[in-house]
Amino acid sequence: GGPLGAVIASRCSSVQVTVVDKDATRIESWNSESPPLHEPGLAEIISGIRQHAWTSTEYVKSRLVFSTEIQSAVQEAQLILLCIDTPTRISGRGSGFAADLGNIKHSVEAIARAATDDMMLMGKSTVPCGASQMIKTIVSLPCSLSVQGMYGRECSYCGN
Structure with missing residues (x-):
């Protein structure tokens, strides 16, 4: 970020x-x-x-x-970019290769609790398919605000 x-x-x-x-x-x-x-x-x-x-x-x-201070930052924001690390799971199903979405989940929960006005939420973290739906579900639970979401996928290429 x-x-x-x-x-x-x-x-x-x-x-x-x-x-x-x-x-x-x-x-x-x-x-x-x-x-x-x-x-x-x-x-x-x-x-x-x-x-x-x-x-x-x-x-x-x-x-x-x-x-x-997430509370004041969220309340003053019109656009929130989620630039959150997504490490590999270290235990359980997918250990060693699947993305651990815990940091994203906790951050989105904190954003949803702090939100007092409509906003746009854009993800910029490397996440698997389905993560946008998870984020949308988390945000819609504690608040009745209009939250527009999108995900700008990150493209990384290995090369010479």
């Missing part, structure tokens, strides 16, 4: 991007001078966004915020 959020914030000046993670240590790292992962040019992109917020005639909220 962090790298994608940084690129969106750097290229879309009218968009407020909030990256939420339950791991406070990771969020602290995103809010520091060096991001928690190395991606060429990423630190410079984030620094440029932060610099713009401070050099305006008056301080403006940065277009890119890293937070652990």
Whole structure:
């Protein structure tokens, strides 16, 4: 979520991007001078966004915020991108090769609990067929809001 959020914030000046993670240590790292992962040019992109917020005639909220506060982030959002890891199952049926959707399930449940207004939910995680239906079911349970959903599949190719 962090790298994608940084690129969106750097290229879309009218968009407020909030990256939420339950791991406070990771969020602290995103809010520091060096991001928690190395991606060429990423630190410079984030620094440029932060610099713009401070050099305006008056301080403006940065277009890119890293937070652990899912409630406020969901309530302020019009579009939510699910950029959540989908590790391989380590036990049970499908162990060693099937996707573990637990992280997605827990995140979508938290989003549904926090939602107070209609929104669009877009998945960007690598998931198996049927995951969109699972997400739709989870979201529709605790809230009577209109939630539009779509999934932008990720295409990764191995090559030379």
